[in-house]
Amino acid sequence: MCGIVGFVGKREASPILVEGLSKLEYRGYDSAGVAIIEEGDIKISKCKGRLAMLEEKLKEAPLSGAIGIGHTRWATHGEPSDLNSHPHANECGSITVVHNGIIENYLHLREWLSSKGYKFFSETDTEVIPNLVDYYYKGDLVEAVMKAVTKMEGSYAIGVITKNEPDKVVAVRKDSPLIVGLGEGEYFIASDIPAVLNHTRDIYLLNDKEFVVLTKDGVQILSEEGEEIKKEIYHVTWNADAAEKGGYEDFMLKEIHEQPKAIKDTMSSRIIPGQPISLDKINITKEELNGIDRIYIVACGTAYHAGIVGKYVIEKLAKIPVEVDIASEFRYREPIINERTLIIVISQSGETADTLAVLRESKKKDCRVIAVTNVVGSSISREADDVLYTWAGPEIAVASTKAYVTQLIAMYIIGLHFAEIKETMSKADMELIKEEMLKLPEKAEETLSHKETLQKFASKTYMHKDMFFLGRGIDYAVAMEGSLKLKEISYVHSEAYAGGELKHGPIALIEKGTIVITTLTQGFLFDKMVSNIKEVVTRGAKVMAIAFEGNNVIEKIVDSAIYIPKTLDILSPILSVIPQQLLAYYMAKQKGCDVDKPRNLAKSVTVE
Ligand code: F6R
Numbered sequence: 001m002c003g004i005v006g007f008v009g010k011r012e013a014s015p016i017l018v019e020g021l022s023k024l025e026y027r028g029y030d031s032a033g034v035a036i037i038e039e040g041d042i043k044i045s046k047c048k049g050r051l052a053m054l055e056e057k058l059k060e061a062p063l064s065g066a067i068g069i070g071h072t073r074w075a076t077h078g079e080p081s082d083l084n085s086h087p088h089a090n091e092c093g094s095i096t097v098v099h100n101g102i103i104e105n106y107l108h109l110r111e112w113l114s115s116k117g118y119k120f121f122s123e124t125d126t127e128v129i130p131n132l133v134d135y136y137y138k139g140d141l142v143e144a145v146m147k148a149v150t151k152m153e154g155s156y157a158i159g160v161i162t163k164n165e166p167d168k169v170v171a172v173r174k175d176s177p178l179i180v181g182l183g184e185g186e187y188f189i190a191s192d193i194p195a196v197l198n199h200t201r202d203i204y205l206l207n208d209k210e211f212v213v214l215t216k217d218g219v220q221i222l223s224e225e226g227e228e229i230k231k232e233i234y235h236v237t238w239n240a241d242a243a244e245k246g247g248y249e250d251f252m253l254k255e256i257h258e259q260p261k262a263i264k265d266t267m268s269s270r271i272i273p274g275q276p277i278s279l280d281k282i283n284i285t286k287e288e289l290n291g292i293d294r295i296y297i298v299a300c301g302t303a304y305h306a307g308i309v310g311k312y313v314i315e316k317l318a319k320i321p322v323e324v325d326i327a328s329e330f331r332y333r334e335p336i337i338n339e340r341t342l343i344i345v346i347s348q349s350g351e352t353a354d355t356l357a358v359l360r361e362s363k364k365k366d367c368r369v370i371a372v373t374n375v376v377g378s379s380i381s382r383e384a385d386d387v388l389y390t391w392a393g394p395e396i397a398v399a400s401t402k403a404y405v406t407q408l409i410a411m412y413i414i415g416l417h418f419a420e421i422k423e424t425m426s427k428a429d430m431e432l433i434k435e436e437m438l439k440l441p442e443k444a445e446e447t448l449s450h451k452e453t454l455q456k457f458a459s460k461t462y463m464h465k466d467m468f469f470l471g472r473g474i475d476y477a478v479a480m481e482g483s484l485k486l487k488e489i490s491y492v493h494s495e496a497y498a499g500g501e502l503k504h505g506p507i508a509l510i511e512k513g514t515i516v517i518t519t520l521t522q523g524f525l526f527d528k529m530v531s532n533i534k535e536v537v538t539r540g541a542k543v544m545a546i547a548f549e550g551n552n553v554i555e556k557i558v559d560s561a562i563y564i565p566k567t568l569d570i571l572s573p574i575l576s577v578i579p580q581q582l583l584a585y586y587m588a589k590q591k592g593c594d595v596d597k598p599r600n601l602a603k604s605v606t607v608e
Contacts, residue, residue, distance in 0.1 A: 001074045001393030002074050002099070002101075003190075003195070004086075004098040004158070004189070004191050005021055005024070005069065005070045006068070006069045006070070006189035006190070007066075007067065008067050008169050008186065009067075009183065010066055010185060010216065012064060013065055013066055014063050014065075016199070017036075017069070017070035018055055019198065020195035021195070022051055023192070025050070025072055026244050027100070027393070028073050028075075028394055029051065029073075029074070029394070030073055030080035030376070031048045031073040031085035032050070032051045032053070032072045032085065033045060033054060034068055034071075034087070035068055035069050035087040036063040038063055038065040040163060042093055044087055044093075044096065046082065048081050049080075066216070067161065067167070067169060068169075069159040069161055069169060069189075070087075074394055075377055076389065077102070077126075079377035079381075079382075080377040086099060086124075086126060088126050088129070090118070090130040090133075090134040093163075094134070094163050094164060095130045095133050095134050095137065095161075095162045096130060096161050097158055097160050098159045100156070100157045101155035101156035101174075101175065101176040102125060102154045102269070103156065109152070113131045118134075128152075129148065129152070133160060133162075135148075139164070141160065142213055145160055146211060149174070154268065155175035156172075156173065156176055157172075157176035157191060158172060158173075159171045169214045170211065170214075171189045172209065172212070173208060177192060178190070178191060179191075179193055180203065180212055180214070181195075181199060181203055182219065183199050185216060188200070192244070192246075194244050197236065201235055201237075202233050203233070203234045203236055209223070249589075250595045250596050251396040252399055252401060252489070252585060252595045255395055255401050256581050258393065259401065259402045259405050260441040262390075262391065262392040262406050263406065263440050263441050265391040266410065267409055267440075271413065271438060277416050277420060289421050290422070291340060292320065293320075293340045294322075294341050294342070295322045295344060296324070296343050296362075297310050297311065297324045297346065298324075298346075299347060300327050300328065301484065302399075302400040302481060302484060303346040303355070304324065304326055304327075305477060305478075305484065306408050306410075307324045309477045310322065310324070312474045313411045313415040314411065314415045317415035317416060317433075318419040318424055319419075319422065319424045320422070327345070327352065327357070327358045330358050331358050338366060341365075343359070343362040343367045343368070343369045345359050345370075345380060346371075346410070348373065348375070348395060348400055348403035349378060349604040350375040350379060350380040350381050351380065351604050353605060355380060359383055368385050369385050369386075370387070370388065371387045372387075372407055373390065374392050376389060388413065390406035390409070391406065396596070399584075399598065404577065405444070412571070416433060432568070433570070440567065440571065443564075444575060447578045448582075450579055450582070451586075454586055457583065458586035459586075459590055461587070462590035464515050467483075467486060467517065468497060468509075468514065469482045469494060469495070469519075469580075470497055470502070470518045470533075471496070471498070471520070472520075472532075474521075474522060474572065475519040475522055475525075475572070476496065476497075477573065479497075479519060479580075481580065482496065482577065485584035486583070486584040489584055489585065489598045490588035490593055491593065491598075499518075499532035500532070502532055502535060502536070507535065510539040511540055512539075515541070515543075515544075516533075516541045516544075517544050518533055518543060518545045518558075519545070519580075520545060520554070521548055521569060521572035521576055522569050522572070524569075526551070530553075533558060537558070544560040545558040548563065548565070548572070549565060549566055550563075564578075
């Protein structure tokens with residue numbers, strides 16, 4: 001996730017672009033840059049770091065001109081660095097581009113363009129765009145951009161300028177947001193409305209594959225066939241604060257709703273039906289994997305819970321024994337690890353002190369370390385031997401939601417990749433999992449529709465001091481995450497238990513009115529879980545059950561049922577966690593808690 005802006009008018013573009021970017025920093029902030037048309041030439045200023053660094057740079061070496069584009073980056077392809085920052089240009093600097101999204105076929109395009117003599121300098125996927133536009137440029141920027149996008153697969157919102165037509169900015173979007181701001185004799189493009197609200201409240205909301213041409217005389221919108229499109233003006237009546245949250249009350253709610261996209265992005269270009277799993281930065285050979293006799297997944301909090309799901313997945317698919325441990329425990333308990341142990345550390349921030357310490361200790365003991373992280377260029381990503389990035393985009397709310405589901409996707413990708421290398425699964429079974437995974441974004445979207453039931457349940461139960469989460473197998477792993485979400489944002493005490501463990505103690509706590517959230521998605525454990533539900537219902541518990549559609553039989557025994565779309569049992573965590581996140585959210589809201597900044601917590605725990 002990144003933010004882009006563009007401006008055409010009579011005023012100085014540079015401060016307007018920077019001010020617009022400051023409203024988009026929530027979309028990414030590891031580097032920033034602007035390109036301005038200055039006396040017929042394109043001048044670029046960009047650097048790694050927060051926007052403030054770019055502002056400093058521009059103070060020392062100002063750029064002057066009334067047309068430009070700008071970018072604030074959340075790295076996906078290539079670590080945060082001056083070189084990888086946007087804008088990106090073709091070799092001679094005549095065409096310059098800012099981009100938000102992922103060009104999935106960039107490696108193929110890069111190879112193709114290289115064969116035609118084009119040169120590349122950064123590690124980004126974006127750099128193919130100015131070169132592709134250059135390839136098609138025959139004196140008409142709009143036509144060249146239109147031709148270039150026919151070759152681009154993936155998601156993009158782009159702003160393009162060329163010194164050969166120094167009066168315009170051309171932009172287009174597909175699966176990444178882009179709006180047009182309509183001022184008085186000045187026009188804007190931006191990834192989100194807050195970036196233009198200081199200048200105008202009149203907006204065009206663009207659809208996929210609509211091309212925009214901004215000049216100081218006006219805005220033209222064209223279809224991919226080149227026909228002019230008439231758009232209605234949308235007049236913004238709300239304030240910038242609300243807009244940064246995309247109209248959601250809190251970042252957490254927004255991030256819960258971004259999960260379908262985060263899941264899709266994390267699978268993008270890695271899972272393709274009929275093709276082997278493609279992993280950018282994990283290079284493990286069959287020989288190396290055969291030399292591994294045990295995997296340890298080590299992490300903290302929510303990431304640790306993703307690791308527990310990872311154990312089920314990797315053991316089932318790749319038949320390698322997996323242990324999961326909490327980083328702060330693992331680092332002090334002298335685990336028996338050596339060159340035959342593979343360590344997988346999971347960390348959204350890539351900076352968690354305990355997880356980083358585990359990585360360093362493990363490397364000292366000759367273990368190979370794979371990192372699963374959301375932050376390109378983080379300490380963990382730099383120090384690990386191999387990295388698998390989750391492409392969740394910046395997670396602002398302290399409680400992790402979209403990072404968790406993408407960490408789960410990473411576990412499936414690693415499981416499938418190892419199964420392929422070790423040949424532990426039939427091709428048909430492998431393809432079935434891939435096909436079902438590709439349906440998950442849509443099913444996650446459907447799962448988000450249960451808000452009303454969850455809100456109602458929360459409004460009846462939020463005064464309770466204790467709650468239980470029950471599940472068996474992989475459902476137990478997700479119950480732990482559901483329970484953590486509830487505690488951290490609503491301050492309701494809760495415990496997660498494996499269904500079969502109940503009668504060994506915790507059932508003593510069940511009494512009339514105790515709230516129990518159960519998940520039953522595992523076909524072979526369904527009847528056993530039903531028995532566990534009956535055990536608590538008999539003792540007076542009020543039960544909410546989460547199950548696949550079609551299991552209506554549970555309605556007869558529980559107080560509230562949430563049905564999630566059917567998928568393979570092994571993939572259920574991606575969907576079953578969503579109602580649990582929403583329940584925690586609505587409980588917290590009922591109690592008036594600050595869901596984005598729960599008490600005593602920090603987003604990145606860089607101390608022990
Ligand atoms: C809970 C939460 C924390 C983090 C944990 C690890 O919602 O966000 O439990 O998961 O602090 O953080 P990372 O993944 O950054 O290492």
